[in-house]
Amino acid sequence: MKIQTLFALWLTCFTTTIYGQRVDYAQDIIDTLCSDYYDGRGYVNMGDIKAATFISNEFKALHVQPAYKTGYFHSFGLDVNTFPGVVNISRSEAGRRPVQAGHDFIVASNCSSKSVESATLMAASNEVLGSRKTFKKLKKTDWSTTNTGNRNILLIDTLRDDKTIQKRLDKVLKRYSGDIKFQTQEKLTWSVGRTQTEQCVVHTKPGVFQSGDQVAIDIEAKFVENYRTWNVVGLIAGSERSDSFIFVTGHYDHLGRMGQQVIMPGANDNASGIAMMLDLANYYAQNRPRYTVVFVAFAGEEAGLVGSYHFVKQLKKVIPDPTRIRFVLNMDLMGSGQDGIMAVNGAVHTKEYELLSKINEENGYLPVTKKRGNSSNSDHYFFTQIGVPAFFFYLMGPYTHYHDVEDTSENLRLEKKAYDGAFNLLRTFADALMGG
Numbered sequence: 446m447k448i449q450t451l452f453a454l455w456l457t458c459f460t461t462t463i464y465g466q467r468v469d470y471a472q473d474i475i476d477t478l479c480s481d482y483y484d485g486r487g488y489v490n491m492g493d494i495k496a497a498t499f500i501s502n503e504f505k506a507l508h509v510q511p512a513y514k515t516g517y518f519h520s521f522g523l524d525v526n527t528f529p530g531v532v533n534i535s536r537s538e539a540g541r542r543p544v545q546a547g548h549d550f551i552v553a554s555n556c557s558s559k560s561v562e563s564a565t566l567m568a569a570s571n572e573v574l575g576s577r578k579t580f581k582k583l584k585k586t587d588w589s590t591t592n593t594g595n596r597n598i599l600l601i602d603t604l605r606d607d608k609t610i611q612k613r614l615d616k617v618l619k620r621y622s623g624d625i626k627f628q629t630q631e632k633l634t635w636s637v638g639r640t641q642t643e644q645c646v647v648h649t650k651p652g653v654f655q656s657g658d659q660v661a662i663d664i665e666a667k668f669v670e671n672y673r674t675w676n677v678v679g680l681i682a683g684s685e686r687s688d689s690f691i692f693v694t695g696h697y698d699h700l701g702r703m704g705q706q707v708i709m710p711g712a713n714d715n716a717s718g719i720a721m722m723l724d725l726a727n728y729y730a731q732n733r734p735r736y737t738v739v740f741v742a743f744a745g746e747e748a749g750l751v752g753s754y755h756f757v758k759q760l761k762k763v764i765p766d767p768t769r770i771r772f773v774l775n776m777d778l779m780g781s782g783q784d785g786i787m788a789v790n791g792a793v794h795t796k797e798y799e800l801l802s803k804i805n806e807e808n809g810y811l812p813v814t815k816k817r818g819n820s821s822n823s824d825h826y827f828f829t830q831i832g833v834p835a836f837f838f839y840l841m842g843p844y845t846h847y848h849d850v851e852d853t854s855e856n857l858r859l860e861k862k863a864y865d866g867a868f869n870l871l872r873t874f875a876d877a878l879m880g881g
Contacts, residue, residue, distance in 0.1 A: 467724060468864045472854075474503075474720035475780070478697070479710035479854040486711060487637070487701015488672055489529045493744055496697050497675045500742045503723050507730045509679035509740060512763050519678055519762075521755035522671040523745055526555055526638030530665030532704025534647065537563075537659040547633070547707035547850040549653045552664055554638030556645035559625055561662040566600040566627060568656030574603060574613045584616060588623045600627040600654055625662065627654060634848045635700050635709060637748040641668040665704070674698075676752045677742040678763060681726070683879075685735045690764060691875055692739045692773040692835075694753075695722045696746030696824055700848060712857035713844055715746070717780035721868065728872060735879040736771060739763065743824045746777075753824035757831060772797065772878050773835035774871060775825035781842025782811055782863030786870065789837035790825065791816025797834065797878070804873050810866035815841075840867055 477483075477499065484492030501517040511517045532546050544550060567586055573579045586597055599621050603610055624644050629651045645664065654660070677697070683689065695718030699711025710716075719742055726740050745751030760767055786805075791798035791814075802814045820826070825835035842863065846852040 467868060468859050468861045470727070471717075471720035471724050471864060472859050474723055475712055475716040475857060475859070476854045478716040478719065479712050481708060485701040485708045486697060486699045487709070488525045488527050488669065488674075489702040492701055493674050493698050497677050497742070497744065500677045500697060500719065500723070501679075504677070504679040504726065504740070507723070507726050509681055509726050509730060512678035512680050512739060517677050517679055519676040519756055519759070520673055521676070521745070521752065522673050523748055523751045524639055524668070524670050525672050525748060526641045527667050527669055527701070528552070528665065528703045529667055530705065531663045532665065532707065533663045535661045536654075537661070544653060546704055547709075550647055550649040551633045551635050551703060553646040553648065554636045555640050555642045556638070556664060556666055557641050557643060557668075558666045559645050559662055559664040561596065561598075561625065561660075563595045564598045564625075564660050564662065565595055566654055566656060566658045566660060567597050568600045568602050569614055569617050570602040570656065571605045571607075571610060573656070574610045574617075575607075580613050584620060588621050590622065590624050595659075596623075598623055598625050598627060598660070600629075600656060602629045602651065604651075632849070635703065636848065637700055639748055641666060674744040674752070676744055676756050678739065678756075679726070680737055680739045681729045681734060683735055683737040684733045686879075687737050688769055689736045689879075690739055690770045691734070691736050691878060692741060692770060692828070693722050693725050693776070693875070694741040694743060694773060694824055695719050695776040695779075696743040696752065698744045698747055698752070700747055707850060709848070709850060710853045712846075712852050712854045713778050713780040714847060714852060715777050715779075716854070717778065717857065717859075718776040721776050721779045721871070724868060725872060725875075734876075735881055738875075746824055750821070750824055750826060753827050757827040760831075767831060767833055770828075770833045772875075773825055773828045773833060774875060775823055775835060775837045776839075776871075777823045777837060778839040779867065780840065780857045780859065781844045782840040782867045783843060783860060784841040785811045785813035785815060786867060787815045787817060787839050787841060789817045789823070789839070790819050790829065790835060792818045793829075794834050794836070797836070800877055801836075801870070801874050804877065805870055808869070808873065810870040810873075811863070838871065
């Protein structure tokens with residue numbers, strides 16, 4: 446066998462090993478950040494602080510330098526509604542399975558504490574609102590919350606798009622004085638609450654509760670003012686133009702806990718983006734970039750881009766001249782890739798998008814690249830507001846879990862080909878932006 450052939454075989458095996466280690470490293474990061482120890486990387490049990498500490502330790506291990514004289518952390522505060530205790534709804538009917546929080550129902554993220562020993566659900570459904578007789582009966586229901594005994598709670602279960610039904614539902618809601626209401630929806634999608642309201646909405650999947658059900662409700666909510674959390678910021682100094690910058694960013698926070706039993710792990714959103722960011726940090730630690738690369742793991746994204754807002758507002762603490770930032774690569778939802786990659790802002794920065802597309806076409810990294818206009822739906826946004834060019838990347842594929850209890854590391858198993866393709870596309874794109 447020729448020496449050249451032996452070398453080619455060795456190189457193939459070596460490259461495969463590196464790629465295998467790469468996807469294994471990323472999967473390990475996702476598995477770690479989604480473990481119960483991090484409590485969904487939210488604001489109960491300091492899950493966010495635990496995650497920030499883990500990321501800073503990874504930076505240190507990878508020889509990524511702190512961006513601040515005081516270290517890796519950029520502190521800021523936010524008001525947040527939390528659910529540290531009990532979140533439970535039970536039915537009194539025997540023979541029916543117990544109701545599962547997170548799977549059968551969620552409470553609105555701005556819900557306040559509620560305790561109801563006994564209540565009867567009264568449905569505003571297509572059938573009830575469609576009949577004049579039953580509609581009138583529902584409209585006369587006593588919704589008083591001061592009853593010492595059993596009280597009535599509205600269950601909104603309307604699916605048909607009908608003007609008459611909607612008008613009748615509006616009349617019922619206008620008279621409804623209860624501080625709790627149930628409402629069905631096909632998918633239970635949670636969020637982070639920044640306020641707390643007196644009325645609490647319980648979102649439930651269709652068919653879980655029925656009209657006439659006797660329920661008990663116990664919800665413990667705690668509103669925290671000026672909760673202190675951290676962005677995590679590190680950098681690798683450039684070898685040739687250390688005063689020019691590429692930013693690689695992603696948010697590490699997720700939704701946290703809804704009570705003692707429910708954790709929203711956030712595997713795809715956005716443990717996957719942090720895994721990709723750390724993998725790129727690992728690469729540039731071993732292959733020094735021409736420009737300085739700044740890595741930012743944002744907190745507070747799920748609370749309304751709070752972390753990136755405060756970071757950009759104080760950007761000059763890291764970059765005295767923001768015009769020296771060549772580009773921001775923000776990564777959010779990076780667990781798929783089988784169907785390609787989307788570049789939000791690609792329709793704005795057309796030259797850079799064409800470069801991205803050309804790199805992908807020449808190397809066949811992913812099936813397709815697509816572009817959209819600007820949007821305020823991830824941490825790239827406030828960079829764009831001060832004139833810094835940025836793409837928000839998300840991967841497209843069959844993975845559908847989003848802001849729910851099923852977005853777990855067990856469900857999100859990275860596909861090697863898609864992950865490697867996305868990694869190499871982003872790496873090659875960043876190198877090209879630096880003139881490499």
